[in-house]
Amino acid sequence: MNQPQIQEDEQKHVDAFNARIAAGKTIEPKDWMPEKYRKQLLRMMSQHAHSEVVGMLPEGNWLTRAPSLMRKAVLLAKVQDEAGHGLYIYSGAETLGTDRAEMIDQLLSGKAKYASIFNYPTLNWADMGAVGWLVDGAAIVNQTALAKCSYGPYARAMIRICKEENFHSKQGYQIMAHMMSGTKEQQEMAQDAINRFWWPVLMMFGPSDADSPNSDDLMKWKVKLYSNDDLRQRFIDRTVPQAEAIGIKIPDDKLKWNPTTRHYEFGEINFDELKSVITGNGPCNKLRMKQRNDAHKNGAWVREAAIAYAEKRAKE
């Protein structure tokens, strides 16, 4: 085939692909897709999966210290769900042609990124409330949008996850509500938690639209349906009244309701902090990477043993 012919064929594919996206159809693994679409999706999905798995650690930190058996069970179920959700998303990402072990390698070598929020420490029990309420609350805003994205396996994973995650944010809010109606020390713990987590949670939505390098393509392809700033605003609008209802103070002096825009106005986000956390210089980046690397390394002989056994049986 000559060169112009190849280009013409390629253009046909691109046109057909764009038409499918424009018509709101989903793209499935074996469908033709532009290489850049595949790459961007793989980056986004593997980052998302890594975030679920690394996200087990800050909450896992309190499993053995949960203050009641009910709370222990709820927290364990929640952290376990995160493992499950990581698994679903890896599985969706594998349909793009990269296997899970390879993605995990990229995480462990520091090449792949994950949500910045998990590089902050969990320092008191109220952090379990703050993480559930705010971090999972932010995740739901994000994931509800992704459930309508153009890539079928991603959208389906999100639908399942949103259904399961419904309780995560609620249990977090319940912990906060309990603590705010509890003793003075409990109220202080709750306020301390939100003081530390509020701004990093806002950063979770990513840089502001003007500085979001991958956003244009992702929005054109309907992988992202809303911009970072839109989603952030949506999160703030729904969270502020929840905070007021339990009497917890959001650490932002500039926060106020604007009746004209019908949105909350808020203070300036320190995107330099976000940048340094994402590039490996947050409070817990080294610890999280060590924890994941240790687990992987310590589990290698287990994974190998199981394969060795299966190979022996297959030969019989």
Added chain:
Amino acid sequence: METNIALYKYCVRIADTSLILAQRMCEWCGHGPILEEDIAMSNMGLDLIGQSRGFYSYAAKLESKGRTEDDIAYFRNEREFLNRCIVEQPNTNFAFTMMRSFLHGCLAYLQFRTLVKSKDDTIAGLSEKALKEMTYHVRHASEWIIRLGDGTDVSHEKVKEALENLWQFTDELFEMDEVDQALIKSGIACDISMLRAEWDQMVNEVLAKAKLERPLGGYQSKGGFNGAHTEHLGHLLSEMQYLPRAYPDAIW
């Protein structure tokens, strides 16, 4: 011995054993050898927490002093905990964890299978649920013991070491005292000494498939179910109980 006092103690022994093992399972969460196994161990942890809550609640009711499941779990010291010592042993590595689940699980399975027929309806009901759970835990652990034992040289060595280290806590699984005697007479508890032969058979079968030799002789620990523990329990409890102890007035 008065039935209610005996029954209280009987329930707390079961509940403590489930809870302490659950606590060990929690330690794995986020650190397992593969994602699927993280999920599996969490499931087992959740089952065990559920079992402990059921038996604590019943114990609290029998005691009728207005205490809750949490009061019993969080406000007793190490000498008052009545779990079998095997469950408080540290995770060490995946082979230890699976071996511990296996050796204890086989007994728990047999015990609950008998308790399903208990004359005490609450015990029978709680045991019915626990029996299903333990059936799965034993299956899961057995599959792993076999794969580790007959996997690679490294895995064989590790699971062998686990077996040899944990074996000293196996006689204790069958220990009984006047609590059991009182309740066996009234058809409430089960005579675990009668389960030994079947336990031996279950264990031997899996060990054979895993190409592991059953250890012989050696020291055997005693008395966990009456508060005689290993050094590990105190550390586990101080971590588990610290919040409610530090803030006794708080409701979480």
Added chain:
Amino acid sequence: MSTKDNWPTWEVFTQQKNGAAHEHAGNVHAPDAEMALLNARDVYGRRQEAVNIWVVPSVAITASTPEDMGPFFEPGNDKMYRWPNYYKTPEGIKQI
């Protein structure tokens, strides 16, 4: 990456209630069929979603391709006589 570190995938099909058809739930990584079954139970049965599970090695599945869509499925378009509502029932007859 050695294969020893990457367990193969198995497609998981769950039956949500007795008598219902098995539906695709997702997949798991597992070294062999028995472990695949256990993993599937733990991953896709956390909320009592299943009464029965099948696991199938992912490599054993043969799927039609997007290019097959036309030739495979469109020929059914003009065969309306395969559907019961193609047939008119004479008036007064309630059931056939």
